[in-house]
Every structure is written in structure tokens, then in C-alpha cells.
Amino acid sequence: MMTSNTVKENSMITKKDLNKVALRSLSMEWSWNYERQANLPYCYALIPIINKLYKTDEERAEAMKRHLEFFNTTPHLSTLLLGISTAMEEQNATEENFDTSSINNIKIALMGPLAGIGDSFIWGTLRIIATGIGISLARQGNILGPILFLLVFNIPAQGLRFFLMNAGYKLGAEFLTKIEKSGLMESLTYGAAVLGLMVIGGMTAENVSINIPIAIGSGDEATTIGDICNGIMPGLLPLAFTFVVFFLLRKNFKTTTILLLMAVLGLAGAFFGFLG
Amino acid sequence: MMTSNTVKENSMITKKDLNKVALRSLSMEWSWNYERQANLPYCYALIPIINKLYKTDEERAEAMKRHLEFFNTTPHLSTLLLGISTAMEEQNATEENFDTSSINNIKIALMGPLAGIGDSFIWGTLRIIATGIGISLARQGNILGPILFLLVFNIPAQGLRFFLMNAGYKLGAEFLTKIEKSGLMESLTYGAAVLGLMVIGGMTAENVSINIPIAIGSGDEATTIGDICNGIMPGLLPLAFTFVVFFLLRKNFKTTTILLLMAVLGLAGAFFGFLG
Amino acid sequence: MMTSNTVKENSMITKKDLNKVALRSLSMEWSWNYERQANLPYCYALIPIINKLYKTDEERAEAMKRHLEFFNTTPHLSTLLLGISTAMEEQNATEENFDTSSINNIKIALMGPLAGIGDSFIWGTLRIIATGIGISLARQGNILGPILFLLVFNIPAQGLRFFLMNAGYKLGAEFLTKIEKSGLMESLTYGAAVLGLMVIGGMTAENVSINIPIAIGSGDEATTIGDICNGIMPGLLPLAFTFVVFFLLRKNFKTTTILLLMAVLGLAGAFFGFLG
Amino acid sequence: MLQAILLALVAMLGNAEYLFGTCLLSRPLVMGTLTGIVLGDISMGVTLGATLELAFMGAFSVGASIPPEMISGTVLGTAFAITTGTGAEAALALGLPIASLVLIFKNLSMVFILPMFVHKADKYAAVGNYKGVERMHLLGGFFGVNLIIGVIVGVSFYLGSPVIQGILDMIPAWVQKGLELTMGLLPAIGFGLLMQMIMNKNVACFFFLGFALSTYLKIPVTGIAIFGAIVAIVLVQIKNQNKHAVETAGVSEGDEDDDF
Amino acid sequence: MLQAILLALVAMLGNAEYLFGTCLLSRPLVMGTLTGIVLGDISMGVTLGATLELAFMGAFSVGASIPPEMISGTVLGTAFAITTGTGAEAALALGLPIASLVLIFKNLSMVFILPMFVHKADKYAAVGNYKGVERMHLLGGFFGVNLIIGVIVGVSFYLGSPVIQGILDMIPAWVQKGLELTMGLLPAIGFGLLMQMIMNKNVACFFFLGFALSTYLKIPVTGIAIFGAIVAIVLVQIKNQNKHAVETAGVSEGDEDDDF
Amino acid sequence: MLQAILLALVAMLGNAEYLFGTCLLSRPLVMGTLTGIVLGDISMGVTLGATLELAFMGAFSVGASIPPEMISGTVLGTAFAITTGTGAEAALALGLPIASLVLIFKNLSMVFILPMFVHKADKYAAVGNYKGVERMHLLGGFFGVNLIIGVIVGVSFYLGSPVIQGILDMIPAWVQKGLELTMGLLPAIGFGLLMQMIMNKNVACFFFLGFALSTYLKIPVTGIAIFGAIVAIVLVQIKNQNKHAVETAGVSEGDEDDDF
Ligand SMILES: OC[C@H]1O[C@H](O)[C@@H](O)[C@@H](O)[C@@H]1O
């Protein structure tokens, strides 16, 4: 199984494997959905690694479930996290009592900030430069416009994708080795949970939005239920709503059911005006 | 002493006792004062419990002193805290080394947030609804206006009062039992002090106000002593003032004396213009 | 070595020594420079103490190096820190395993807040009062104007200087004795590092400024590289720049070299417009 | 005269809402109605009450900020409007300044008189005399505020509106201002007493943390309680983990972090 | 008819950028050009593409905020402008409302249809059937979005612009609004699932910490990650120091803090 | 010529306030007066000094932000106004631009020349030569700033105002801008040196904490010191409690938390 090609001493993961993942990462927005965003693409990209590291259906099922959780980041930079996940899955495959929760925690903690950086760079800078070049030619009908546009954008963007796959894997592997040596492996679990949960908390506040614009009182004293809730604690409604969903999930409600309930709630809310 | 009526297994406190406290809580703003706000009413409401739990004058004195400290929250919701205090007093009466400081700390920590929620709900929502209904009738001189106004407000408001008394007691009792079982009793003391002090710090910043508007310089460079102090640290004057009071109290100055000093300071400050 | 004049029991430092330092502190802004601000004056002021406490060149070299680090505060109040430093140097001279890093950490942690208070008081209040008095006379050509101006300012300002020297020393000595007795000496090192580093972090954010105003895109979508960086994390450029300098220093680059590089960068940045 | 006494009783009933569950008896809607009943014009009373209720809609007390004393304002405003036969405008024109004026008296009492009852209660409490404490509460509220408002309303109605206007003009502005300033200082006693009770040098820093979170970051008290709860939980966990660790030290060691 | 099919394929190619590395095939500059090629007027296609690109400059998706569906807008706008011989204004006037309309369909799909594929994938994953998961990904993207856009573009071109306008007018405003609201609710499922996986009572408070930092102090997610990393590091240090202390307890003691 | 030398000395005396306790000799009120004395018109000097003092009221240095070089501005402005017999307006019209111009030289020196003395002092310090360090301090301040200002003032007065105006026009704007930019970069050296001295991987995160508190929450340095002190106290308590716990482990256990 081990070839001279391995990236890390004694590693099962070869450079070829990493490139396979990077290639699959190209479809990172293909099955993007509102429920868990880029979860399915992320799992899809990691399948070659999962298949290589785990041989039983049970292990594979575990790993796939992990990577079907909520995921989102700037697609071209997602490989950095895929690389780290690869390194962590490998660690998990070789070490007995590795705590798998940290795989997801690290991924979650990093995806938000990475999207911040990535969206600035990819959408805010690289795209604008490419568009500037492309349009200046295209305005006169020159077909070189769209062509250059695509080249100027994609050469760095896709190059980065492959580069980050390797960088992420190396970074992850080195970090894990270091942590293993210093016996801090269980600290990783705890630290990753702290960091991951704080970021999830922040993302919940930023992404879940619900407001009840029903007015109370009239004239100068008029206010809405939403404002009253925000007066008690800003973000109280989204927080409460998320916890309702959390408890429904705990009571084994299916996500499909919850999704339908939400759609009904949203449409009814718009129709009767109690949400807005 | 134990009846089949007790709320908790082996508890001395009966449902009747709780209702007695809730009934007495009706006068929560009767002797409201600027020094310690609703302290006297709070103590008044708890006296049946204190008398039942403690039999010596010394114990009762201790308990009453505790509950004569600063207190304030939305009156209709105060029973939640009275219930918790009841549970904690009971715990104190039965357990040897219970740290009484946590009784006050918990009360303090919760009263601010509860007032925030309560004022929104009781004053901002329920009152407005009741007023809306009442006025629409009253405008035409219909006496049903004021009657409905009182009913719409009081049925939920006073109902809540009695409900929260029981809820607070149960909550407190359960929480304490749980904490006792897991041997975290002394943690409660520490945690309650941390939480309580942070909230007191915040309330001091919000409630104590003092400003020295004496101008320094003139024209564009003009500023006031108050502004300079806030430039050093926002809230420096209220903080310093509170600590002056704190040290006076420590030096056994009577609160009456301090109160009179403050009145003199306030009136002189207004007359000479050095406060404002 | 010990005289009846010593400020502290068993201390080598006499009142005369302290006054010598206060006197030397008069030149606290004489060799003020943009690289480390009032570092040279601070070291100059402490030299009598250093010479008294340490007898070998090596020890003196160590001490002087310590006090040639970055320093800045309101000059008239600097003696408070000189006093504390004196007490800490004395502690270091007498105790075996004193951690010298805390000398600088304490100095750093206090200098920022002290400057905040001092600048408000000395520049914002005392100077304005003195100027007010001086100008009202001087406007009519009365030479008493400038004379009173100098007296009203300097009597309190320089008085404070000498007072704070003694206060700082006593404070420092007492604090250290207390800490030594309670065996918290090593905590001092850690606590001082935590506090000092947080303040340095804050000062870096406030004082290091660099911006790249190169525009990306045009029209409504136009933005600058600096804005993009701030979008990723506010203060990213100054932070990154400071770390570049930090690593250059670690690679034993001379400060002169770095200074020249910065001058070239600044001038080129202004000329070509890539900084601003 | 009888009417004056009855109106005084109405006002005292209004203030007694604080004895009866803060049940909103003091609101203009109720006070106006009762005034109307006393003066024999119920419908007018209800209507004027509704008008004043609208005017005082935003007047309700939150924490230590007390609104104008609506009871006297409403009862007198309504009463004068009914007796003189003028309309809602007159009720408002009189009611509002009266409410502001009487607030001064109410505040004076809650600043000076009621604290005396509190201090007396402290003394009773110190010797375990619970009956004394109860008495202070009941009498304090009655003599400190209730009776005063009743007397003011009764006497004012008896004297008639011009006299009141005269009194209103006599009080210098700095007295009201000074009282306001004093009200800003007074909470320091309450907090000082709390600090004296709770604070020791091991936890004192959390007072400053709460204060600094409020002043530097403008976090409201509820927010501080949320952050405070998080800080408390984390520190308690550390403390327990530490204790737990010590207990297991020397024994086994494998699972000391399991519960974390 | 052939042109309609070809344009549908162009639109599907545009949407396929999400299969091919989010490579910007869907941008108006590219879509306009390809539409021009299909309709035989390359230069016009490129020029109109550039015009629409400028109009859609600020339209790009960040997180869950999806911009108007530019592909259909550009292809149909450009196509109608070329076939009717009208200019850039016509392309814009048609392209923009179409893009908004088709976005509704795209969102409907990503709200209702694609999650079905995700749930199916969950089931395959549960039994370790990785081929099933792969299939759901590939088919989901195709049937869920790609094909729909293709069909819409093809059919629309075939029917012509007046018909589309009619459809556009038929959809009630509350449906679009309701869909928007639903999109604000949906992320709660994702976060709920994450919480279910990660949260236990020892670390739950950090979820609230992150939430409160965001709502009270308006710290963006990157900032929360920075503060979170600092908190995590400090707590891990305390944990380890504690463990280390326990290990050295009873043995030697002198240096237990050296590494701190 | 003699007057030029005397004015140079006056200017140097003004700058020597930094040797004599930052005693405000450099303020226009004092400099104007002394210029008046040198030129034989004391009263005029005092009056002009007062005028310029008002103009420069807001000019004082806070941290690394240095105001216009008032000494040269005041001395030359006042001197030209007195010698040409023009009034306060002339003094201001000349004084202000001169002050801005000379600030460039002063900054240049504090950016380039004084650091050389500092580096030399570093070398002396490294071998324990305290006399060398003292010398660098005294000579640095003299040659680096004091003498330069003296020379500028003396020569300028000797040359007369038209020549100065000419020089002022010669300096390109980008030089001044570039110097400003450099001044924004330089503190990084100071902080870099501090970090090199203090920072190790166990406490590095606190640097970032301070930085992030400043940038994300706009907390000023005093506030950061307050939060920093609280964090330091809490962490030291945890550390000690931990140590204490270890010491008591195995011995008794009952009271390990008493002191908390
Ligand atoms: O703010 C809480 C509470 O404070 C005081 O007791 C009164 O102002 C009440 O009206 C209010 O509900």
C-alpha cells in the first residue's frame, strides 16, 4: 500500500489521492442546498480518501455521515479544509482513541473565517480584476474579452485549489504529529469543541433570521413583538427558533419534516404577515 | 410539621406557604424607596417562610438582614425570585455548611435580566394591549372601558405571579438537589459570586450617575471635568463615587448619614452648578 | 551601605537616590525618537540606581538593555514607573530567581493607561488653566503673564514628579514584599506577561498604521486593497507588518537596517502612491 | 369639602395599587372614571380618563426612573374640568403640570422619608423582630406616599386651581434639579451595601469586569448576566476539574477528563 | 426550435460552472458570447454580454445570499435583443426581471428538491453505500438545478417574451416573500444538526458565548474565530497544566510551572 | 547678526524645555516674550506671544503625534512682525507655515538621526558602559534636535522671510507625505523589540487578544489594561489554586478552596 510517492513517512495517502480529492472538489457548489449548503459536495470530494482509509461499511458509514454535515466556504479554497480533513481522517484510521468530533469541529471553526478571506480575495479582488480586463476588450465586441476573463480568473483560482489541497494535508499532518508527540491529543478534542461551538454560535446569529413584525400599541408607543424580543436580548428569536429545531431533531423528527414545516411557516408568515 | 401537602418530598414548605408569600408579594412596590428600592417589600413577603424555617431570633435576624438588601425587578414577576429564595433558605435551614451569600448573589444576578424581560412583557406588551382595549370603549364614555382594562391586565399578570412562585420554588429546589448530589455545593457559592458581582458591576454603571460639568478652558479647547474623567475611563466618576460610598459604609457610617450627605451634595451641586 | 536614611528597612536605596532619579527624569523627552520614543531618557534616569544595585559590567549591561526598550508616558508622571522599576530592580538584585521580564511587563502595562490619565490631567487640565491665567494678563502686554503661566504649570507638575517617584518606589516595594511573603512571586511573572502583552497588542493596534489604498475595480464596485484587508480582519495590515518586523528582528536584522527599509518604503509609498 | 375628602380617598385608592399587586388602579383611565363617579358625571369621567390615559401612555416606571405623578394629575385635572364645565384640554392643561409638581413631593419622600422606615426596619431585623419589619413596610408605604398624595389631592381640590398654580411657581428650579441629582447618587448606597456583603478580594475583579463591560462595550444588564453566567460556568468547571484531579491523583489517572 | 435547444444547452453549460470549479462560465460575459455564437452574431453577443456583466457586477453569492439567476437573464435577454434587433437597453429590460423570476425557481429547488437528494444521501451513507452518495450529488445538481434552468431557457425562448411577461405577473408577491422568509429559517436545520453532533453540557456555554459576541458586540465570524482560538488555547493550557500538576504531584514539585 | 545669534539661543532655550522637565518654555507665550526682550520690545513680544499661544492652543503632543514646531514659528513670526513693524496678523501668517515646515526637519531628525544615537547607546549598554549611554542621551537631544532648531531660527532670521518662503516652496509634497507614512511604520520596531523580549508561545495569544480587543471592539489602551488586569488576576488565581491543590493533595483536602 505504501509507495515512494507518499507525502508523509508511513502514510497511506499519496499525492495522487490528494489530487483526486482536489479534482472532485471542483463540484463544490453543484448540489449546494439551503439545508446544509455544500455538505454533499464535500463528502463527495472526500470519498476516495474514505474508501482508502476504511475498509468496512460501518467505518465508511461513520465517515460519510461526518462529512454530510453542514459545510460552506469559498469553493476555490475549500481544499485547504479537505486537506486538513484528510489528515485527520488518516489519524483517526491509525490511532485507537482519536476523538472524531474534532474532525468536524476544526472544519467548522475554519470554514467561516476562510470564507471571509476567500470571498474578499476570490470574489472581491480576483474576479474584479478579471472582469476589468475582460470587459475592456469585450465592449468592442472582441471575443478575446471573455476568453481572457476566464483565464485570468481560473489560472490562479484553480491553481490555488490544488496547492491548498497539499498545503492543508501537510499542515494537518504536521500539526497532528506535533500534538500527538506532546500528548495533547485529548486537548485537541476539547479545544476544537470550544472553538467550533463559538463559531457555530456566531454563524447561527448571522445566518438564521426570523422576525415577528406584529405591532403592539399604536402611535408613539407602537412597537413590534420582534423589537420587544430584541430588547430582551438581541437575536432572541433566531436563538429560540434554532433551539426549537435542535430539540425537534433530538426528538428524531426528520429533517424533511422540519424543512416542510419551515416552508409552511415561511409561506403562511408571508401570507398572513406574522413573519417578516 | 410535614404534611401530605408538601411540594417537595421531606420539605417543610407547603403549597400554602408559597401562596402566602405570593399574596404578600402584591405589595412589592408599596414601600419602594430610592435607597434600596423594593427591599422592604421583598423581606415582608418572605417573612412567613423565615418564621417557619428558623426558630431563634438570631437566625431570623440573619435571614431578614439578607433580604433587606437592595432589590428590584418587575413586581409581577418578583415571585420567581421569591420562590428561588424560599428554596435556598430551606436548603440553608437544613444543611450545615450552606453559604448564605449565594442566596443574595443568585437573587441579584437574576433580578436585572428578569426586569428586562418583565418590563418588556408587562409594561410594553400586556399593558399596551389592555390599554388599547380599554380606551377604545372608554372614549365613548363606556364604563366597560376601565373595567375591561383592569381585567385584561390583571388576570394574566396576577396569575403569573402565583404561577411563578411555585415555578421558582420548584426550580430552585430541583437545582439545589441536583447540585447537592453532584457535590457542587461549594461551586454554587463561587459561581454565584462571579455572576452576581458582574451584574452588580453592570447595574452600578447603569444606575449610579454623577457628572461634573465644570468647564476647563474656553472656545474650541473647552472641555469639562466630567468629559476628562470619561476620557480617562468611561464611568470613572460613578465608579469612584460608588467606592467612596462603599468605604464610608465600611467605616461604619450610617446609611442615613450618607443619604443626607448625598442630598446636600445634590442640592448644593444644583445650586452652585458643580454637578449636573 | 545602609544608612539611617533608607526608605525601606534593609534597603540599599536611599531617599537621595530616588531624588537623583527624579531629577534626571526631567529630561524625559530630550532624546525622544520615533523608534523607541522615551527609551534613552528612561534608561538615563535609572542609571544611578543601576550603578548602585549592580557592580559588574554584565549585570549593568543587562539592566540597561532592559530599560532601553520602548517607553512612553506623560513625562511629568513617568517617575511613578521609575519608582516601581527601582523597587523591582532592587528586588532583582537581592533575590536569586527573580524573573526580570516582569520589570518590563509591568512598566509596559502601566505606561499606556498612565499616559491616558496624565495627558488628560497635565495637557488637558493643568496646562489649560495655566494658559488661561497667563494669557489674560499677557494680552495687555503684561510680562507677569508668561511668568505666572510657568509657575502655575510647573509647581504642581514638577512637584508631582518628585512625589510620584517616592510613591512609585514605596508602592512597588510594598507590593513586592507582599507578593514574596505569599509566595506568589512566580505568579507575578505570568500575570505581568499576560497584562503586558495585552497592552502591547492594544498599543500596536493603535500606533502602527499602514494602509494600501490601491483601488480594485471601478465605479460602485470599487474598493481598495486596504479595505479588503480590513474586511478580512480590522487592523490586518498593521498586524502583519508588525509581525514582519518581529521576524526580521528575530533573524537578527539590525534596527538601523529596518528603520532605513521603512523610510524607503514610506517615501516610495508616497511617491508611487501604493501606501497612504 | 365632602367631595374633597372623597377625591382624596380616590387618590389614595389609586396609589394603593402598589399594595394590591401593581394592578394599574393608578392609571388615568381608572382614576378619571372614579373621579367622575364622585362628581356625579361618570361618562365624562371615563372620557376624560381615556384622554389623559393617551397623554400618559409612555409614563410608566422602569427601574428607578419614576414618571410624573399621574394620580394627582388625573384626579385634579378631571375634577376641575368637570366642575368648571371645561373640556379635555383644560384637564390636560392642569393635569400635566400638577403631575410634575407632585412627583417632586413623591420623590422627596422616597428619597428622605421612606429610607427612614427602611433604617428602622434594619434595626428591628437586627433583633429578629419580624413584626417590626412588617410594620415598617406597611406604615412606610402609607405615611411615606399614600397619605401625602391623598392630602395633596384633597387640599388642592379644596383650594382650587389658582392657588396650586401659585405654589407651582414658588419652587425654585434648582431644588428640582438638586433632587434629580440626588436620585442619581442614591443607588450607590444600595450597591455599596451589596458590595460590602458579597465582595472579597478573590472575586472583586468581577465587579470591575461587569462595570467595564457596561461602560466600554455598552452591554445591557441582561447581556452582562449572559456573559457572567458563561464566565461563572467555565470557572466552576475549572475549579471542579482541578478538585477532581486532586482527588484522583495517586489513585488512577486514566479518566480524569472524561466528564469534561 | 433548434436554437431553443441550443440555447438551453448553453444555459446548462453556464450552470455547469458549479460542476467545473466555479469557473465563472455563468457570468454574462461568457453567456452573452455563447448566445451570440448560437444566434450567429458573435460580436453582438460579446458586446451585450459586457453590458450585462456591468449590470450584474455586484451580483455574486456570498454564503446563503444568492443573486438573481444571471444565466437565464443573460441568455434570454441577449437572445431576444439579437433576434428582434433591438439594442442593449432591451437586453437589460428583459434580462433583469427574468433573472429575478428564475431565481425564485432556483431557490425553490435548493429549498425543496435538493434537500431530498441530501436526505437520500444520508440514507445511503448510513449503510456505507458510497456509490449512492456520489450518485445523489451528481444527479441532485443535474435534476435539481441544471436541467430546470435549461428547460426554462429553452421553453421561454420558444414561447417568446410576451408569454414570459404574463407568467411573471401571475406569481403573487407573498410567494416570493414567503420563500425569502423560509430561506432565513432553513440554516437552523444545518446548525441544529451540528449542535446535535458537537454539543454536550460541558461545552454548551461556548455556543452561547459565540452567539452573544455576535449579537451584542457585532463581532463578525472571523473575529469570533480569533477570540475563540484564544479562549480555546488558554483553556487547554489550564487543562494541561492541571493534568501535568497532577502527574507530578507527590513526585517532585519544583518545576511544574516551567513550561508555562 | 548678533540678534540672529541671540534668537537662535532663545529658540534653543525653548527646545531645552525637554531637558528641564517639559516645563513649557517652548510655548509661544514664553518664546514670544523672550523674542521681544531680545529685540527690545517686551510688551509687543508678550502680546504677540499671547496671540500665537491662542492659535497654538490645541497644539501639544500626545503619544507619537507631534504638533507643528511652535518654537521656530513663534520666534521668527514674532521677530519679523516686530522688526517690520507689522502686527499680529503678520506674525501668524508667517509663524504657522514656518512651524509646519520646521516640523518636517524635526521629524526627519527623530526618525533618522536620534535612532542612531539610540543604536550607539545599545552598543554601550551591551558592554555595561553607562557613561556612554548617558552621553548618547545628552548629545542626541542636543545635536539631534536642539542645535538644528537653533540654526534654523538663526539662519532664517538672518536671511529674512522671502528666502524662507522660497525654501518652503521647494520641498515636494510627497516627501512630507512619505515622512508621515514612515512615522506610522516606525512604532512597529519598538513593539517588535518588546515582543521579542516578552513573548513566548504560552502567552503569545494575549498579544492577539489585546490587538483584537482594540480593533474589533475599539477599546482604548486604558480599557485594555483594565480587562488585561482582570484576565491576569483570574488566571493567576487559577494557577495558584492549582498549585496549592497539588501541594495539599494526599495530605488533607478539606480546605483547599477556602482561600478562594
Ligand atoms: O424595572 C423593574 C421595575 O422597577 C421598579 O420596581 C418599577 O419601576 C417597576 O415598574 C419596574 O418594573
Ligand SMILES: OC[C@H]1O[C@H](O)[C@@H](O)[C@@H](O)[C@@H]1O
Ligand atoms: O461565503 C462562502 C461561499 O458561500 C457559498 O458557497 C457561495 O455563496 C460562495 O459563492 C461563497 O464563496
Ligand SMILES: OC[C@H]1O[C@H](O)[C@@H](O)[C@@H](O)[C@@H]1O
Ligand atoms: O502620550 C504620552 C506622551 O507621549 C509623548 O511622550 C509626548 O507626546 C508627551 O507629550 C505625551 O504626554
